[in-house]
Amino acid sequence: DAGVTQSPTHLIKTRGQHVTLRCSPISGHKSVSWYQQVLGQGPQFIFQYYEKEERGRGNFPDRFSARQFPNYSSELNVNALLLGDSALYLCASSLPRTGGLGTQYFGPGTRLLVL
């Protein structure tokens, strides 16, 4: 079975531009989470979506937004890019779990470079 897929794999943008990153979850998974991983650090939580509804949001500015589609794929949008937005953006999918967080499976990430 295919794992989590993300596109594009790499992206170069300039300051002030907008970017859209895409994620397709594992088949049957209805929850998608987004994380930002700066070089040399652990991933930082941005959003979680389940059944097209936002269930959680990390400490990121309003320039970051996301949505989930009826087929459970997801987009992460970042407006007014800053140099500090350069990072690996990771998508994770999971099955729902009563009373806790489902096991998160990560994709390969999209590496964004802002110049």
Place this chain on the structure above:
Amino acid sequence: GENVEQHPSTLSVQEGDSAVIKCTYSDSASNYFPWYKQELGKGPQLIIDIRSNVGEKKDQRIAVTLNKTAKHFSLHITETQPEDSAVYFCAANSGYALNFGKGTSLLVTP
């Protein structure tokens, strides 16, 4: 946000030796503790996880222990092999988010 502390930041062992990585967390409501292995240029790969209703879990050469009272959990890799070389991350959940440690760079030398 809630913190996850991870030690050591780097670890070098000889092939066949054991490696131990330790983490502490601050959110007393955390009940899910996964460990991920990340190789250069790749996304994190889940290697083992434990939930708060058990104290220990083992999968072949990998084991994880959890002490909820002390709020710490550890990863144990036995009989290390060069292909175990990678960055390892611990994490603990806070609600629907995973909070990650800063990672341990493990080097296994032949």
